Amino acid sequence: xxxxxxxxxxxxxxxxxxxxxxxxxxxxxxxxxxxxxxxxxxxxxxxxxxxxxxxxxxxxxxxxxxxxxxxxxxxxxxxxxxxxxxxxxxxxxxxxxxxxxxxxxxxxxxxxxxxxxxxxxxxxxxxxxxxxxxxxxxxxxxxxxxxxxxxxxxxxxxxxxxxxxxxxxxxxxxxxxxxxxxxxxxxxxxxxxxxxxxxxxxxxxxxxxxxxxxxxxxxxxxxxxxxxxxxxxxxxxxxxxxxxxxxxxxxxxxxxx
Numbered sequence: 001x002x003x004x005x006x007x008x009x010x011x012x013x014x015x016x017x018x019x020x021x022x023x024x025x026x027x028x029x030x031x032x033x034x035x036x037x038x039x040x041x042x043x044x045x046x047x048x049x050x051x052x053x054x055x056x057x058x059x060x061x062x063x064x065x066x067x068x069x070x071x072x073x074x075x076x077x078x079x080x081x082x083x084x085x086x087x088x089x090x091x092x093x094x095x096x097x098x099x100x101x102x103x104x105x106x107x108x109x110x111x112x113x114x115x116x117x118x119x120x121x122x123x124x125x126x127x128x129x130x131x132x133x134x135x136x137x138x139x140x141x142x143x144x145x146x147x148x149x150x151x152x153x154x155x156x157x158x159x160x161x162x163x164x165x166x167x168x169x170x171x172x173x174x175x176x177x178x179x180x181x182x183x184x185x186x187x188x189x190x191x192x193x194x195x196x197x198x199x200x201x202x203x204x205x206x207x208x209x210x211x212x213x214x215x216x217x218x219x220x221x222x223x224x225x226x227x228x229x230x231x232x233x234x235x236x237x238x239x240x241x242x243x244x245x246x247x248x249x250x251x252x253x254x255x256x257x
Contacts (some may be wrong), residue, residue, distance in 0.1 A: 003066055005030050005172050005203045006051060013046055013227075020046050024060070028172075033204045033213040035235075039250060044078040044207040047224070049064050051205065052094045052174065053087060062191050063172055064090060082177035092120060095165030096174040101157040102148040108162045109136055110145040113167050121168065135163040139193045151196035155186030159193050166197070173197065173205040211254060215239055223247045 004141055015022035020043045028034050038042045049055040050062060053070040060065075062069040067090050071079045082090075103112050113132035117123040123131070138146055139159040149157050158178055165173060175194065179187040191213050191246040198217050208214065212233055214221050221238040223231035229245040231238065242248050 002030055004028055004062065004063075005032075005065060006205065007063040008047075008050075009061045011050060011051060011062060012058050013043075013048075013055065014058050017179075018204075019110070020039070020227050021050070021057070023210070024229060026029075026105060026222070028205060028230065029203065030203055031051070031201045033198045033206065034222065035218040035219050036205065036207045037209065037211070037214065038223045042224040043227040044054060044224050048174050048176050048205060048207050049255070052091050052096060054096075065093060079100070086238055092168060093168035093171045094110055094174060095162050095163055095168060095175065097158070097178045099177045100153070101122045101161045103160060103164075108146045108148055109141060109156075109163075110142075112149075113159055115154050116150050116168050122150070132167060135167055139163045140189070153186055154182045155189045156180065158190045162190070162193055162197070169205065173202050173204045173213045175204065175208065177207050179208065209254060211251075223250065225250075 004027040006026070008024050011021055011024040020091060024047060034094050036047065038044050046055055050057050051069065054068050061073060067086070068082055069090065070087070072082055073079055101139040104115065107115065109215060110129065110132050113135055114128045117128035117131060119127055133145060136142060136159065139162055141156060141159055141163070144152060144156060150162065161206055178194070179190050182190065187210065191210060194213065197218055218235045220235060221235050222229055223238070223242070230240055230244045239251065
């Protein structure tokens with residue numbers, strides 16, 4: 001049996017008195033594309049952000065690549081924080097693409113993609129430049145290397161952000177509604193890059209309302225509502241014969257919008 005890339009066991013998360021993740025049990029296999037969908041406020045983005053400890057959990061355990069995220073449990077049952085250097089080492093193997101592109105505005109596309117290679121991985125600058133150039137060409141931006149974010153469209157900025165994440169050679173990619181801030185005509189160019197990344201065998205967890213992407217590229221779709229996973233199925237089953245009434249209502253609403 002191959003060890004899961006992500007394993008979540010009994011994960012609970014609260015914001016004050018609001019219970020946003022309720023007893024989440026989930027595993028993601030190597031090379032799997034998992035799409036997480038559901039209405040706004042259902043806990044999708046929070047779930048994703050717990051995977052790299054951007055949101056610490058209150059109970060339960062998360063493992064990525066066999067390593068504990070945020071906390072580990074001692075033999076006596078006590079939970080203790082993971083050391084910062086161990087967490088940073090693990091985070092370097094997790095790429096994340098956000099709704100907003102989070103590019104450095106004072107750096108060109110090329111410099112944005114190079115930055116992590118030079119500062120985190122200590123790759124020599126010339127080697128980092130070549131790698132960044134290659135990745136920007138891969139996402140269709142070979143002619144925009146020296147453009148600043150303000151000179152790029154939203155879709156181009158998001159493709160730069162994907163190239164920047166891929167530059168670190170992650171074992172897992174997290175996408176948090178990567179097309180939600182884009183104009184409709186720019187969504188397709190970002191989804192095309194994500195499909196290419198998926199076809200190359202990258203393990204991906206994707207929070208999205210783009211049901212066409214889910215239908216075409218997901219190995220498994222998870223439907224969340226009010227902090228719970230209510231449905232979990234391959235896309236052919238999820239889209240044609242969902243079991244839960246809330247999943248049926250969600251699909252009716254989103255597919256006829």
